[in-house]
Amino acid sequence: MASPDAEVLDWASAILDTKVTVLRGLRNGGSPWLLRAGDRRVVLRAARAELVAETATEVAAMTYAARVAGATLPVAELLGYDLAERTRYGLVLITRAPGTSAIPPEPDPERLRALGAAAARISSVELTPAPALPVRSRPIEAEDFAAMRREQGASDLLRSAEAAVAASRPDDGRLGLVHGDLWHGNTLWDDGRLAAVLDWDCAGVGPAGIDLGSLRCDAAWCHGVEAAGHILFGWEAEAGRPATDVPYWDAVAALASPPDMGWFPVSMALQGRPDLTREVMLERRDAFLDAALGQLGAAD
Secondary structure: OOOOOHHHHHHHHHHHOOOEEEEEEEEOOEEEEEEEEOOEEEEEEEEEHHHHHHHHHHHHHHHHHHHHHOOOOOOOOEEEEEEOOOOOEEEEEEEOOOOEOOOOOOOOHHHHHHHHHHHHHHHOOOOOOEOOEOEOOOOOOOOOHHHHHHHHOOOHHHHHHHHHHHHOOOOOOOOEEEOOOOOHHHEEEEOOEEEEEOOOOOOEEEOOHHHHHHHHHHHHHHHOHHHHHHHHHHHHHHHOOOOOOHHHHHHHHHHOOOOOOOOHHHHHHHOOOOOOOHHHHHHHHHHHHHHHHHHHHHHO
16 A cells, blocks of 8 residues: 555554544655554554464464563563444554664674574474464474575575575474564564564564574674674573574575565665665675585585
């Protein structure tokens, strides 16, 4: 939707018991939208009816995270939702958290460690898989990156990574909540403090390495391979134990990207990093992946 339908705005007005107006779209002019509701601001996310399962996942994950880890993990308050029952859409209405998701141009060790700690707190939420929160094995599982590699072609490094991951999947008995798309752009920061973790539509149940690897990969292509170490430091300090199978999950995270980085540079530009061109991101992803494969080989 370029803008919310009248039925969607009527739904939001009924939930909030006041008239709502659209201030602006927060992503390329579209969903999610910032709404005015009386004297406060709220955020409305909308998905087409055929994607309502993602809305159910987001609602379930936010509910669990707020209930179990809410004291230490900032999650926006869920004000209402509709799973295409009263409207034609999957809708999520949340409070507006303060802050920005802009990615700093230079690595901020304190912020990177805070991201790692947040991933550890997410994985500490124990729960049983359910239809809305299925078992996950990699980041952004709805995207078929393997098919992209088959269709678009893949470098020797990517093919080697596929083979290494297939041959070395760890037997991780520790399963917990995973965000499933954890990167800097899905967080908000207010005066240097993590104000909210957003966009839980890829969440599920799985090993902690899914989110840890995702954040480490994101840090690497934002700031260089060395930045990933701060993520790991923050994770282990919060978890109180060493992370396991780090090279494996690094490789899995790197494979959860288009062969040529696709739309990822556009996403980075929207977060204030137009310097992260396709060429830069490819070089950094491949350096990160090459390091992971070298450690996997050493482990073998």
